[in-house]
Amino acid sequence: MSSEQLVPKDWAGKLSRLSISTKSKLRGQHKGSHRSQRFGASLDFSDFREYSPGDDVRQIDWNVYARTDKYFIKRFLDEQEMRVHILLDTTKSMGDSLKWNFAKQLAASLGILVLQRDDRLSFSAVNEDKKPPFRRKGATYRKAFVQTISDIDEPAMTSTFTDNALPFLPKDSTVLFVITDCLESIESWERFLQKLPKFAGDIRILQVVTDEELAPSYGGDVQLEDIETLEQVNVSISSRVLESFHRERKEHQQRLELLCHKFGIKILQVNAHEGISHTMFQQLLRANWVQ
Numbered sequence: 001m002s003s004e005q006l007v008p009k010d011w012a013g014k015l016s017r018l019s020i021s022t023k024s025k026l027r028g029q030h031k032g033s034h035r036s037q038r039f040g041a042s043l044d045f046s047d048f049r050e051y052s053p054g055d056d057v058r059q060i061d062w063n064v065y066a067r068t069d070k071y072f073i074k075r076f077l078d079e080q081e082m083r084v085h086i087l088l089d090t091t092k093s094m095g096d097s098l099k100w101n102f103a104k105q106l107a108a109s110l111g112i113l114v115l116q117r118d119d120r121l122s123f124s125a126v127n128e129d130k131k132p133p134f135r136r137k138g139a140t141y142r143k144a145f146v147q148t149i150s151d152i153d154e155p156a157m158t159s160t161f162t163d164n165a166l167p168f169l170p171k172d173s174t175v176l177f178v179i180t181d182c183l184e185s186i187e188s189w190e191r192f193l194q195k196l197p198k199f200a201g202d203i204r205i206l207q208v209v210t211d212e213e214l215a216p217s218y219g220g221d222v223q224l225e226d227i228e229t230l231e232q233v234n235v236s237i238s239s240r241v242l243e244s245f246h247r248e249r250k251e252h253q254q255r256l257e258l259l260c261h262k263f264g265i266k267i268l269q270v271n272a273h274e275g276i277s278h279t280m281f282q283q284l285l286r287a288n289w290v291q
Helices: 013-014 062-068 098-118 139-150 184-195 237-264 271-288
Strands: 034-048 072-080 083-089 120-126 134-137 174-181 202-209 221-224 232-237 266-271
Touching: 013 098, 013 232, 062 072, 062 237, 083 098, 098 139, 098 174, 098 202, 098 271, 120 139, 184 237, 232 237, 237 266, 266 271
Parallel strands: 083 120, 083 174, 174 202, 202 266
Antiparallel strands: 034 072, 120 134, 221 232
16 A cells, blocks of 8 residues: 555645644653643743742742732743654464454554644554654654555554554653554453553554454355464354354453453454544544544
8 A cells, every 4th residue: 555545645634633632741851742741942832830049030929019018920822742652563363354454544544643742653563573663743744654654565463462562662752652453362461451551652553354254254164374373274154153252352452451451451342344533523422532
């Protein structure tokens, strides 16, 4: 998928209405577009406090002094940058063309939101090449970021995502987005999830699924192949087999969501068939992940 197909020309303009929402403490030391709990020199008024020797006398509010006969200074919210990291799963289970293109659109769209708000973006695709992460700040790098996403090779990693992802993470993120299909074992997810909180204050997993994964349409005698191990198995798809599949998938999902709750991690299932516009402007808004 070319960069033009990945992000249509009018898409960045539509995304300009959104910004990433978080209650996590902002960690950036540089100026940005988000209000921290620190006080600084922005134009957004916060409150008053009584004057202390050494305070800037220019901040004294003389109207308050006239009413109270005491010196009070105005306090303003400081503007701090948000640091956002996007982590993309490139294991072979992500290789379905619809799922993969959607995952890249999702990564590109989130990155555009970060850059156009003058926040700091970092991005890494978990693969065996271990390429250096993309790290930039500012709207001028939107095109370069989209091209970076477009240039990622098709998913080919056969080792597990959860066992290989941690070295790709910076340790100073405000928000961490993990884009994956969550198809690995619950045990491996538990090991991974319990280590994530030290990397970011606000962790969000975007679980990419397709209709075919949720409700397989095939039946009869079929040969199934594990897309990552290439192991093949002959199966007769009956209603009983499908019931067992749905039961086990539901159990996997419930256990995954419980683990996320246990470690203070948010998770949202997004369906590639519903499209990127639905995800960005409906699901993420309803979840209060964007505003």
